[in-house]
Amino acid sequence: MTISRDHGGTTIGVCDAIVVGAGIVGASCAHALAKAGLAVRIVERDAPARGTSGACEGNLVLWDRTSDPDLALTRVSHRRWAELAEELSAGVGIDIEYARKGSLMVIPESGGIDGARRQCDWLGGQGVRYEWLDAAGVREAEPWLKGAVDGAAYFPDDAQIEPRLATWAQVRAAQRCGATLHAHQPVLDVQSSATGVRVTTGLGVLSADWLVVAAGVWSPEVVRSLHVDVPVRPRKGQIAIIAGSPVQVIHKVMEASYVQTVASDDEQLQVANVVESTRSGSILLGSSREVTVPSDRGVELSVLSRIVARALDFFPDLASAQVIRSYAGLRPMTPDHLPLIGPLREHPRVILATGHEGGGVMGAAATADMVAALIMGAPTPVPPEPYLPTRTLNPAGSHG
Amino acid sequence: MPDLLIVGAGPAGLAAAIQAGELGLDTVVVDENTTAGGQFYRQYPESFQEPASPRDPQRERGRQVISRARRAAEFRLGASVWGIDGPDVWLDQGGEPDLVRSHCTLLATGAHDRPTPFPGWTLPGVITAGAAQTLVKGQAVKPGSRAVVAGSGPFLLTVAAHLVAAGVRVVEVVEAATLHEGLRLLPRTLPYPARYVELSRYLTPLLRHGARFTRGCVVAAAEGRDHVERVELEPLRGGPRRTRSVGVDLLCVGYGFSAPTDLARLAGCSLRWDTGMAQPVPRHDRWQATSVPGLLVAGEACGLGGASVSALEGQIAAIGAARQLARLSDPEAARLARPLWARLRRARGFARVLTDAFPHRLQLAELPTDDTIVCRCQNVRWGTVRKAVEEGAHDLNEVKTSTRCGMGWCQGRICGAALPDLITSRVDPGFDHSAVFTARPPLRPVRASTLARALPRR
Ligand SMILES: Cc1cc2nc3c(=O)[nH]c(=O)nc-3n(C[C@H](O)[C@H](O)[C@H](O)COP(=O)(O)OP(=O)(O)OC[C@H]3O[C@@H](n4cnc5c(N)ncnc54)[C@H](O)[C@@H]3O)c2cc1C
Ligand SMILES: Cc1cc2nc3c(=O)[nH]c(=O)nc-3n(C[C@H](O)[C@H](O)[C@H](O)COP(=O)(O)OP(=O)(O)OC[C@H]3O[C@@H](n4cnc5c(N)ncnc54)[C@H](O)[C@@H]3O)c2cc1C
Numbered sequence: 001m002t003i004s005r006d007h008g009g010t011t012i013g014v015c016d017a018i019v020v021g022a023g024i025v026g027a028s029c030a031h032a033l034a035k036a037g038l039a040v041r042i043v044e045r046d047a048p049a050r051g052t053s054g055a056c057e058g059n060l061v062l063w064d065r066t067s068d069p070d071l072a073l074t075r076v077s078h079r080r081w082a083e084l085a086e087e088l089s090a091g092v093g094i095d096i097e098y099a100r101k102g103s104l105m106v107i108p109e110s111g112g113i114d115g116a117r118r119q120c121d122w123l124g125g126q127g128v129r130y131e132w133l134d135a136a137g138v139r140e141a142e143p144w145l146k147g148a149v150d151g152a153a154y155f156p157d158d159a160q161i162e163p164r165l166a167t168w169a170q171v172r173a174a175q176r177c178g179a180t181l182h183a184h185q186p187v188l189d190v191q192s193s194a195t196g197v198r199v200t201t202g203l204g205v206l207s208a209d210w211l212v213v214a215a216g217v218w219s220p221e222v223v224r225s226l227h228v229d230v231p232v233r234p235r236k237g238q239i240a241i242i243a244g245s246p247v248q249v250i251h252k253v254m255e256a257s258y259v260q261t262v263a264s265d266d267e268q269l270q271v272a273n274v275v276e277s278t279r280s281g282s283i284l285l286g287s288s289r290e291v292t293v294p295s296d297r298g299v300e301l302s303v304l305s306r307i308v309a310r311a312l313d314f315f316p317d318l319a320s321a322q323v324i325r326s327y328a329g330l331r332p333m334t335p336d337h338l339p340l341i342g343p344l345r346e347h348p349r350v351i352l353a354t355g356h357e358g359g360g361v362m363g364a365a366a367t368a369d370m371v372a373a374l375i376m377g378a379p380t381p382v383p384p385e386p387y388l389p390t391r392t393l394n395p396a397g398s399h400g
Numbered sequence: 401m402p403d404l405l406i407v408g409a410g411p412a413g414l415a416a417a418i419q420a421g422e423l424g425l426d427t428v429v430v431d432e433n434t435t436a437g438g439q440f441y442r443q444y445p446e447s448f449q450e451p452a453s454p455r456d457p458q459r460e461r462g463r464q465v466i467s468r469a470r471r472a473a474e475f476r477l478g479a480s481v482w483g484i485d486g487p488d489v490w491l492d493q494g495g496e497p498d499l500v501r502s503h504c505t506l507l508a509t510g511a512h513d514r515p516t517p518f519p520g521w522t523l524p525g526v527i528t529a530g531a532a533q534t535l536v537k538g539q540a541v542k543p544g545s546r547a548v549v550a551g552s553g554p555f556l557l558t559v560a561a562h563l564v565a566a567g568v569r570v571v572e573v574v575e576a577a578t579l580h581e582g583l584r585l586l587p588r589t590l591p592y593p594a595r596y597v598e599l600s601r602y603l604t605p606l607l608r609h610g611a612r613f614t615r616g617c618v619v620a621a622a623e624g625r626d627h628v629e630r631v632e633l634e635p636l637r638g639g640p641r642r643t644r645s646v647g648v649d650l651l652c653v654g655y656g657f658s659a660p661t662d663l664a665r666l667a668g669c670s671l672r673w674d675t676g677m678a679q680p681v682p683r684h685d686r687w688q689a690t691s692v693p694g695l696l697v698a699g700e701a702c703g704l705g706g707a708s709v710s711a712l713e714g715q716i717a718a719i720g721a722a723r724q725l726a727r728l729s730d731p732e733a734a735r736l737a738r739p740l741w742a743r744l745r746r747a748r749g750f751a752r753v754l755t756d757a758f759p760h761r762l763q764l765a766e767l768p769t770d771d772t773i774v775c776r777c778q779n780v781r782w783g784t785v786r787k788a789v790e791e792g793a794h795d796l797n798e799v800k801t802s803t804r805c806g807m808g809w810c811q812g813r814i815c816g817a818a819l820p821d822l823i824t825s826r827v828d829p830g831f832d833h834s835a836v837f838t839a840r841p842p843l844r845p846v847r848a849s850t851l852a853r854a855l856p857r858r
Contacts, residue, residue, distance in 0.1 A: 047792075047793070047794060047798045047801075049801050050797070050798070050801070054801055164801050164802075168801075168802060181792075183792065183794070184794060240848075240851070242848060243808065243809060243845070244809075280778075280804065280807075285848075299840050299841055300485075301483050301485055301488075301490055301841055301854065302854075304841065304851065305851055305852060305853075305854040308848050308851045308852040309852035309853070311848070312848060312849065312852050318848050319847065319848055319849035319852075320847060320848070320849065321847070321848050322809075322845035322846065322847060322848070323842055323845065323846050323847070323848055323851050324808070324809060324811060324842070324845045325807070325811060325840060325842075326840050326841055326842070327840055
């Protein structure tokens with residue numbers, strides 16, 4: 001499959017595809033491509049899961065999607081993660097902690113029921129399973145959720161994975177199919193032609209037929225030398241972690257207004273409650289949204305304070321639990337809240353795989369299948385047009 | 401808004417407070433302990449009835465220093481700092497959140513025992529030398545009845561003497577440094593006669609007590625069912641040539657000190673390598689100013705030195721703060737600091753002798769087996785970490801993502817200090833030894849209700 005095209009000089013390697021970025025998206029793409037038989041090299045500036053995929057949650061949730069194509073890709077991914085969990089456990093012995101625990105979209109008494117109903121009507125129309133719970137039903141499903149609520153929609157199929165483990169597992173699986181990981185090697189320069197790409201790293205130059213850019217919020221920097229504008233901006237999110245909690249959180253619990261914060265184009269700080277428990281016994285409290293710059297990965301204490309306060313509105317018994325840690329991650333956001341998957345207009349051998357904002361863990365599995373299909377010329381899991389970087393980007397694409 | 405916020409009321413913080421008071425600075429001192437004094441001047445809690453005798457001269461002296469400092473500054477005890485963000489320092493005072501904004505901040509947060517994993521170190525009855533000292537000196541608690549005190553440095557004698565005074569039978573004091581190493585450095589200690597007086601104060605009661613002294617040995621393992629019953633002593637190269645077992649119900653271990661740098665790193669200070677502590681510490685200039693404007697550091701928080709070095713650095717830091725605040729001109733500040741710098745040079749000279757006499761020992765890294773727990777909070781064993789590094793983890797943060805090591809209650813303060821040695825000497829010499837876990841707030845566990853009320857600024 002490899003077509004050797006040495007342009008002379010410092011070329012140190014030739015392969016079929018180079019994947020830049022070993023976050024959940026790049027790692028998943030590398031696995032899919034290597035499994036399809038391509039010779040793959042992963043070039044990562046740091047190490048796997050050190051970008052946003054190591055500073056997020058692992059929700060595989062359907063109801064926070066904001067448009068038809070968004071939901072379509074997510075549903076494929078949702079199914080694929082269940083399969084991948086088994087495949088990765090059997091293949092590389094890593095348990096990615098897949099748990100189909102269901103999620104609750106909680107409607108606080110302070111309002112939001114109309115928006116929530118509209119969202120559920122749309123989801124139901126698309127075939128997403130859910131069930132309405134009244135306040136008593138919520139109490140029964142989630143006994144520690146004691147804040148005043150009007151009710152909730154229960155989504156039994158929603159799940160979670162451990163994103164760091166999943167990223168590592170995808171890297172290991174790619175390596176088992178022959179891929180090479182070049183960690184601690186930032187991409188310094190990218191050149192492309194009609195038939196291939198040349199990528200400069202600290203090690204030397206790699207050339208390949210294809211380049212997959214999965215560098216999250218740093219993707220614009222990676223292709224800067226191509227003089228293309230990749231419309232991805234960082235939307236920062238912070239999480240607080242509780243250990244030794246007296247409270248049990250059974251499902252994934254998110255407040256209904258979360259979906260509005262996802263869909264909004266507001267660049268200012270917004271906080272919506274997301275609570276999940278993990279297998280290690282900790283509880284994650286999220287999260288915030290705020291547009292920032294790619295170097296801003298620090299936790300801001302005033303934001304952390306608001307996140308915790310909001311969680312206590314729903315789970316008042318968490319008041320006595322100890323917060324032991326926090327972190328911040330940068331979601332790669334696009335103007336229309338849809339990912340960028342496919343070749344660049346002027347550079348047909350450069351494929352973008354980024355821009356999943358707050359759903360990159362969820363979206364990674366289907367994105368990888370899509371990228372592999374585009375490169376191999378195979379049928380794509382869903383029609384690719386809505387995600388192509390060549391689309392016209394209208395701000396705020398929204399359903400209904 | 402205060403001119404100077406001092407974090408830590410040990411010798412460094414107290415000396416800084418007194419000096420700052422003399423310079424007319426409006427000063428606040430915070431310490432998470434409910435009593436001031438830090439490690440060296442540790443006091444009983446106020447509710448304690450001081451035992452009539454014997455009176456501890458160090459505690460006496462500490463009481464005087466504390467009372468002078470309290471006249472010079474506002475004290476907030478029982479307040480732990482869990483975040484820093486430019487001029488803002490976030491406090492947790494018994495569950496009440498607070499934020500102090502000051503013109504200058506001095507980190508005088510001190511050090512604690514260097515954690516040294518070996519088989520059995522997590523057994524009940526195995527405690528650090530510092531913990532033993534704190535129990536005896538700060539709480540008047542007798543931590544066991546038959547003890548071995550092991551590790552390296554003069555601090556072992558201090559602890560052993562305090563244990564004896566508390567009624568513990570100290571059967572053996574086990575020092576890792578060989579007699580030869582000690583004798584070689586003897587001439588360099590001669591200019592410091594006062595230290596001999598200090599030494600004899602601890603040594604005399606120990607000799608009278610009949611404690612055995614062993615040099616060139618370490619504790620290779622602690623054994624017992626639910627509590628330590630025996631310790632296995634093993635010679636280091638050049639020491640006496642036999643391994644033997646000693647029956648105890650208390651093992652106190654202290655191989656020197658390490659300084660947590662989380663607060664400094666969160667503030668963005670650049671670090672330098674300190675050979676005495678064998679770890680990175682905040683870099684500072686001769687005014688004790690760090691690389692972050694308005695932020696100073698003094699005492700054991702910025703390198704091994706002992707109590708007198710700490711106090712001198714604290715005093716200089718207060719002058720440095722007054723200089724940064726333009727309360728002192730450069731020449732005035734230099735005039736005040738010059739004699740202190742001279743004394744500091746001398747005091748550091750002695751600290752260097754001690755560092756050379758009781759060097760940091762990489763051989764200790766040979767002790768843990770695959771089964772030995774290295775991360776006590778998450779129960780991660782050495783074998784798991786070893787495997788992660790063999791599979792390509794380059795620094796501690798990568799070890800953390802793949803093993804959960806460092807993710808628990810202490811946020812890597814303990815395992816983060818022990819792991820670099822283990823990894824560089826046993827798995828990967830190229831491992832990034834200076835890299836540390838990323839510091840993120842809260843630096844101490846904080847109740848959710850405290851955090852929720854922590855006064856958002858926007
Ligand atoms: C607080 C928070 C909570 C979230 N919760 C969820 C959730 O529950 N479910 C969900 O689906 N999504 C969630 N997300 C979103 C999700 O985390 C992201 O969409 C996803 O991690 C993006 O993955 P990525 O692989 O595109 O990017 P990253 O994980 O950021 O990977 C990009 C990689 O590229 C590397 N790189 C950058 N520049 C270069 C270069 N020049 N050369 C080489 N390599 C380079 C980086 O080092 C990095 O490893 C959350 C995000 C946040 C912030
Ligand atoms: C157990 C022990 C015993 C020692 N005994 C001796 C001895 O006998 N002789 C000797 O020369 N040296 C001794 N040392 C070394 C000793 O650390 C120094 O000599 C001296 O105490 C250092 O002074 P300092 O002011 O730098 O720090 P410390 O005395 O350690 O004081 C630091 C203070 O900062 C406070 N603090 C730390 N972090 C925070 C936070 N986040 N928020 C609020 N407060 C905080 C602590 O509670 C503490 O009171 C000992 C060290 C230890 C650990």
